[in-house]
Amino acid sequence: MNNRHDLPLKDDAAARFVPAIIALMVYLGTLCFVFTLFLLHSTHSWESQLTTDLTIEIPVFQGIASAPLESRVLQVVTQTPGVQRALTVSQEEMIHMFRSLIGEDVNIDSFSLPIMIDVSFDRKEIVDIKGLETHLKSISPHIQVIDHRAWQSQVSNLIHTSVFLALMITFLILLAALATTWFATRTGLLIHRQIIEVLSLIGATNAYIAKQFQINTLKHGFIASSIGSFFAFVTFFGLSALFENENFSVLLHSSFFFSALSVFILAPFVTAFLMMVSARFAVMKALNL
Amino acid sequence: MSELIAQLVGVGHHYEEGPEIFKGVTLSIEKGTFHFLTGPSGSGKSSFLKILYLGLKPTWGNVKLFGKDTYKMPSHYLPLLRQKIGVVFQEFKLLDHLRVVDNVSLPLRVRGIETKRSLKHARELLDWVGLGDCLEAYPTTLSGGQKQRVAIARAVITRPQLLLADEPTGNVDDDMAMKLLYLFEELNKMGTAIIIATHNQRILEKFSYPQLFIKEGMINKEEPVLNLPKKKAVS
Numbered sequence: 267m268n269n270r271h272d273l274p275l276k277d278d279a280a281a282r283f284v285p286a287i288i289a290l291m292v293y294l295g296t297l298c299f300v301f302t303l304f305l306l307h308s309t310h311s312w313e314s315q316l317t318t319d320l321t322i323e324i325p326v327f328q329g330i331a332s333a334p335l336e337s338r339v340l341q342v343v344t345q346t347p348g349v350q351r352a353l354t355v356s357q358e359e360m361i362h363m364f365r366s367l368i369g370e371d372v373n374i375d376s377f378s379l380p381i382m383i384d385v386s387f388d389r390k391e392i393v394d395i396k397g398l399e400t401h402l403k404s405i406s407p408h409i410q411v412i413d414h415r416a417w418q419s420q421v422s423n424l425i426h427t428s429v430f431l432a433l434m435i436t437f438l439i440l441l442a443a444l445a446t447t448w449f450a451t452r453t454g455l456l457i458h459r460q461i462i463e464v465l466s467l468i469g470a471t472n473a474y475i476a477k478q479f480q481i482n483t484l485k486h487g488f489i490a491s492s493i494g495s496f497f498a499f500v501t502f503f504g505l506s507a508l509f510e511n512e513n514f515s516v517l518l519h520s521s522f523f524f525s526a527l528s529v530f531i532l533a534p535f536v537t538a539f540l541m542m543v544s545a546r547f548a549v550m551k552a553l554n555l
Numbered sequence: 556m557s558e559l560i561a562q563l564v565g566v567g568h569h570y571e572e573g574p575e576i577f578k579g580v581t582l583s584i585e586k587g588t589f590h591f592l593t594g595p596s597g598s599g600k601s602s603f604l605k606i607l608y609l610g611l612k613p614t615w616g617n618v619k620l621f622g623k624d625t626y627k628m629p630s631h632y633l634p635l636l637r638q639k640i641g642v643v644f645q646e647f648k649l650l651d652h653l654r655v656v657d658n659v660s661l662p663l664r665v666r667g668i669e670t671k672r673s674l675k676h677a678r679e680l681l682d683w684v685g686l687g688d689c690l691e692a693y694p695t696t697l698s699g700g701q702k703q704r705v706a707i708a709r710a711v712i713t714r715p716q717l718l719l720a721d722e723p724t725g726n727v728d729d730d731m732a733m734k735l736l737y738l739f740e741e742l743n744k745m746g747t748a749i750i751i752a753t754h755n756q757r758i759l760e761k762f763s764y765p766q767l768f769i770k771e772g773m774i775n776k777e778e779p780v781l782n783l784p785k786k787k788a789v790s
Contacts, residue, residue: 272661274652464648467610468709469638470665472631554631 272465273458273475275482280453285490287446288541292494293501295439296533300502300526302432307522309425316418320385320395322352322402323410326378336381338405343383346398348391355382443537444544447487451479451548462553476549480542487541491534499530558586559622560717560748561607566616567772568602576602578772579616584717584750589743590776591759592752594769600752601645603769604719607750608642609633621716638666641715641747643723647706649694656681656690659708666713680708683738685731699726707735711742718742720751724758736762 275281322339326332336354343352355363360379365372387393399411455462462475506523561584569575576599584590584607592600605611606618609625618625620636628636641662649658656677663673681687684704694702703726710718718739724732736758743749750767753759759766766777 272650272653272664277652461650461652464650465661465665466634467608467637467642467644467648468662468665469634469640469713471634474634474665554629 271478271482272470273454273461273478273482275454275458275478278450278454278457280457281450281486284446284450285486285493288443288487288490288537289494289497291439291443291446292491292533292537293498295436295443295537296495296498296529297501298432298436298439299533300498300529302429302436303522303525303529305425305429305432307525309422309429313422316414317386318384319387319393319413319415321412321414322383322385323412324381324383324406325408325410326380328378332381335406336383339383339402339409342401342405343385343398346393346401348387348393349385350388351384351386353384355384440537440540444540447483447541447544448548451483451545452552454479455549455552466553472550472553475553476546479545479549483545484538484542488534488538491537491541495530495533498533499527502526502530560584560586560588560620562619563606564617564619566606566613566618568599568606568611568613568615575772577606577613577616577774580772580774582767582774582776584748586716586748587743587746589740589749589762589764590751591762591764591766592750592769593754593759593766596754598769599772600769601721603767603774604642604721604750604752607717608640608719609637634665638662638713639716641710641713641718643703643706643710643718643720645721645725645752647694647702649702649705649709651694653693654690655686655692655694655697655705658694658705659712662709662713676712677708680712681705684708684735700728700731703727704731704735707738711738714742714745715747718747718749720749722752722754724753724755729757732758733761 322343324332324335324339340352340354343349357379360382361374364374364377364379368374395411395413402409402411465475466472561582563580563582566577566580566582567575568577580603592603594600602611606613607620609618609620621639623636625633625636650661653661656674659681660670660673660677663676664670678687678690681690684707686701686704686708689697689701689705694705697705703723707720707723710720720739723739724735727735732755739749739751740762768775768777
C-alpha cells in the first residue's frame with residue numbers, strides 16, 4: 267500500500283477548523299448517546315421495581331372490625347382472573363410510608379391508617395378492573411381502587427419519547443459531523459483541483475485520489491474524535507461523581523458504567539470510519555461527474 | 556496491418572462560441588510511429604494533443620485509443636487509458652509541493668508501484684537528463700529548462716505506449732534538445748508511438764520523421780522535410 271501524500275491536504279486553510287468542530291460534535295454526540303443509555307437503563311431498572319399494578323384501600327372506622335372485610339376483599343381479588351398476587355401492606359410499612367410523608371415528629375397513633383392491598387397482574391392477561399371495582403364497592407362502598415397502570419404508562423411514554431429525542435439528537439449530531447466532512451472534502455477538491463487534474467492526467471484513478479482524502483480524514487477524524495470522546499468521558503465521570511453524592515448510584519451501576527465506557531472507547535473509531543466513508547463518497551461523486 | 560494506437564474519425568472541435576479549430580479530422584496513429592506535429596501558432600496543436608490524452612472532449616467525431624471507443628466511456632475509466640500515455644505539457648504541470656524526484660516517480664506510484672522502486676527509477680532517469688543533483692529540490696527553485704526536463708522524465712518513466720509532447724524542447728539549449736530527442740527516439744525504438752508538437756525548424760530538419768501539419772482545421776500527414784540519416788542515440 268502506498269501511503270505517500272500527493273495532495274498537500276494537511277496545509278488546507280479551509281479544513282483547519284474541521285478537527286475542532288468534529289471534536290465538539292463527538293463530545294456532544296457521545297454525551298447525548300450516553301444520556302440515552304442512562305434513560306434506557308433507568309427505565310428498565312424502574313420498571314423492574316414496579317410490582318404493583320393496583321392498590322386497594324380499605325378505610326378503617328373506629329369500632330368496626332376490619333379483619334373480616336380485609337379477608338373478604340382478598341378473597342375476591344385473588345379469585346379475579348388475571349390477578350397474580352395480592353398482598354396486604356404490613357402495618358410497619360404503612361407507618362414507615364406515612365412517616366416519610368408527614369414527618370417523624372407527628373404522632374401516627376392518632377391516625378386510623380387504612381388497610382392497603384397491593385395487587386399485581388399477570389401481564390399476559392386482561393383484568394376486568396371495572397368489574398372488580400364494582401364487586402368491591404358492593405362489599406363496602408368506601409373501598410377505593412387505585413389503578414397505577416395509567417400513570418406508569420404515561421411516565422413510560424414520556425421516557426421513551428425522551429429516549430427517541432435523545433437518539434434523534436445524537437443522529438443529527440453525527441449527520442452534521444459527516445456533512446462537515448463532506449463539505450470540507452468538497453472544498454479540498456476545489457482548492458486542489460489543479461493538482462487533481464494533473465494526477466488524473468498522469469493516470470491516477472478516482473479511487474487513488476479518493477484514498478488521499480480518506481487517509482487524511484481518517485487520521486484527523488480519529489484524533490479529533492478521540493479528543494472529543496475523552497472530554498465527554500471526563501464530563502461523564504464528573505457528573506457520575508456528582509450524582510453519586512446525590513444518591514443517583516445508577517450512573518455508576520456496573521452494567522451501565524461499562525456500556526457508557528464502551529461508547530467512549532468506540533466513538534472515535536466509529537466516527538473516524540464514517541468520516542472516511544463520507545470523504546470517499548464526496549470525492550468519488552465529484553470526480554465521477 | 557500494424558496495431559492502431561489512436562484513431563480519430565471525423566473529429567471536429569470548437570471552444571464555446573469560438574471558431575472551429577478542427578473540421579472533421581480523420582487520422583490514425585500506429586504503434587511505434589514517430590510524428591512531429593507542426594502548424595502555425597494557434598492552429599490547434601495543443602488542442603489536438605489534449606484530445607489525444609483525453610483532456611479535451613471533441614465537439615463531434617470519435618476518438619479511439621488503444622482500440623477503445625472513448626466517446627461514451629465513463630469518466631472513471633479514462634485514467635486507465637491515460638496510464639498508457641505519457642504527456643509532456645507545455646506548461647510542465649509539475650506539482651510544486653513535491654520534490655523533483657517525487658514528481659518524476661508519481662506516474663509509477665499512481666500505478667501502484669511501491670515507493671522505493673519508483674524512486675529508484677526516478678533517480679536513474681533524472682540522472683540521465685542531467686538533473687541528478689536536483690533530486691531533492693522543489694520545482695519552484697528550478698529554471699524553465701530544468702522544469703522541462705523534469706516534465707519529460709515524468710512522461711517517459713512508465714515507458715508509455717503513446718508519448719505526447721507539447722514543445723518539449725522550447726526551454727532547453729540545442730544540445731539538451733538533441734539529447735532529449737535521442738531519448739524520445741530510444742523510446743520509439745522500444746515501441747512507443749511518439750507525437751511531438753514543435754516549432755523548432757532545426758529539429759524538424761535534423762530528424763527525418765513524418766509531420767502532422769495542422770492548417771485550417773485539417774491535419775495533413777507530410778513526409779519528412781529532409782531524408783537525412785538519423786543520429787544514433789547517445790548512450
